[in-house]
Amino acid sequence: MGGTGRVAWLVDAALVLAGALAATVVFDALDLPSASLFGGLLAGLVRGLTVPRRLVVPRPATTAAQALIGVSVGALVDVDTLAAIGEDWLPVLVVVLGTLALTVLAGLLMRLQPGISPVTGAFAMIAGGASGITAMSRELGADDRMVAVLQYLRVLIIVVLMPVAATVVFGAAPGSGGTLAEGGGPGWPAGLLFSVVCVVVGLPLARLLRIPVPALLGPMLVAAGLDLSGLSGGAQVPAALELGAFLVIGLMVGLNFTRASLRTIGRALPLALVIILGLIAACAGLGAVLTVTTGASALDAYLATTPGGLYAVLATARDGGADATFVLAVQVLRLFVMLLSAPLLARWLRRAGPGEAA
Known part of the structure; x- marks a missing residue:
């Protein structure tokens, strides 16, 4: 990238970031949940749909954001909650497998749209691990372009509807969880050191062990281990870093939507929207x-x-x-099941149905 191009990129990125921060302030003033994440999402979405030139969040930034979120959640691990999850392992497993079945059904319904194969339909609707599913879709015989667009369309609909449903229907109280800097911990310097250690140790370890979504799960597992052993001393991710991490993730999702990407779903959009909404309701x-x-x-x-x-x-x-540890446990279990099942699912669907239409 030349000097002029680099300056243009920096100006573009600075404007989007400023918009994200402004939206975050507004959402926070309105007492909406996860203000920084949805501020980033809105700014990224507006930028993606109004400017043809693609803007991508740098990979180091998204990796760091995922890692910090992993640390922040790992630090919330509680022995009593984990014991309760262990007691409920059977209904949790049944619900996870039920989600997988709904995913397959939703994918088969996508075949009603000409040109979409069973593999593409199923991969487009798999609930969880959007980036991982998209990355493996071409190799497993799916149309990776369609998979990517519909996966992120589903994510977009979920993140827009979820805070409203959580607050209005299920009684979430924005701000009741506090910030991660609260709770009598040793302060932000110790929290910063704790975060760095978890990321530096957890990320390469997860990659070595080939754990899905290593940037999130590796630091999370290290943070959980340190917290359960008492070695963390109650340290947590500094609140400012956590807010920044969620803002980056919001930008990443929002910027994936461009006018060009929306055109790729074309005639499939009405059917996809109905199926996605039905999948959300069924879940x-x-x-x-x-x-x-x-x-x-x-x-x-x-x-x-x-x-x-x-x-x-x-x-x-x-x-x-909410009980973030319980929520994460179910979500992560499903993530593993979905990613591990994807190759077997693709093989079965290729045998059961015809290939892509020309």
């Missing part, structure tokens, strides 16, 4: 099942079974006073 029904069969509240169960938008789910759970 909310699974949340009701989880509430009946476990001790989870309606808010916890709803957030735990939301079909995608992991970072928005974690932000809303943390800010709305």
Whole structure:
């Protein structure tokens, strides 16, 4: 990138970032949950749909944001909550497998649109791990362009509807979760050191072990281990870093939507919207099942079974006073099941149905 191009990129990025910060201030003043994430989402969406030139959040920034979110959630691990999850493993597993079944059904319904194969339809509707599913879709025989657009369309719809549903329907109280700097911890210097250690150790370890979404899960597991062992001393991610991390994730999702990408779904958009909304409603029904069969509240169960938008789910759970550890446990279990099932699912669907239409 030449000097002029670099300056243009910096100006463009600065304007989007300023818009994200302004939206965050407004959303925070309105007492909306996860203000920084949705501020970033709005700014990225406006930029993506109004300017033809693509703007992408640099990979180091998204990796750092995912890692910090992983640390912040790992630091919330509580022994009693984990014990409760262990007692409820059967209904949780049933709900996760039910989500996988709904995903397959939604993908098969996408075949009603000419030109969409069973593999493409299923991968476009898999609930969880949008980036991982998109990355593996071409190799497994799906149309990766269609998969990417519909995956992020689903994420967009979820992150827009979720805070409204969480607050209005399920009684989330914005701000009741507090900030991560609160709670009598050792202060931000210790929190900064704790965060750096978790990221530096957790990220390469997760990559070495080939854990899905290593930037999130590696630092999270290290943070959880340090917290459960008492070695963390109660340290947490400084609040400013957490807010910045969610803002970056919001920008990443919003910027994925451009006018060109929306044109790629063309005639499939009406059907896709109906199926996505139906999938969201069906997963909310699974949340009701989880509430009946476990001790989870309606808010916890709803957030735990939301079909995608992991970072928005974690932000809303943390800010709305939900049991973030329970929510994360169910979401991560589903993430593993979906990503591990994807190759087998693709193989089965290729045998069961015809290929892409020309």
